[in-house]
Amino acid sequence: MLVEIQVPCPHCGEIFTSTADTSQGDYSTIEDCQVCCAPMTIEVICEPGRVDEVRVNPA
Numbered sequence: 001m002l003v004e005i006q007v008p009c010p011h012c013g014e015i016f017t018s019t020a021d022t023s024q025g026d027y028s029t030i031e032d033c034q035v036c037c038a039p040m041t042i043e044v045i046c047e048p049g050r051v052d053e054v055r056v057n058p059a
Ligand SMILES: [Zn+2]
Pocket: 009, 010, 011, 012, 013, 014, 033, 034, 035, 036, 037, 038
């Protein structure tokens, strides 16, 4: 189940929209910022269909 999330970039501070796949529960992924293209680790705390928390760190 895909849920839209707001991701604040730890490099440039811009907030962009991404999608989280909540079907498998908590996970982390590396994604590039859609604004400055710098990589970051996105940790998604979720249950199927619902995102509880998004943690972002520079990768
Ligand atoms: Zn950025």
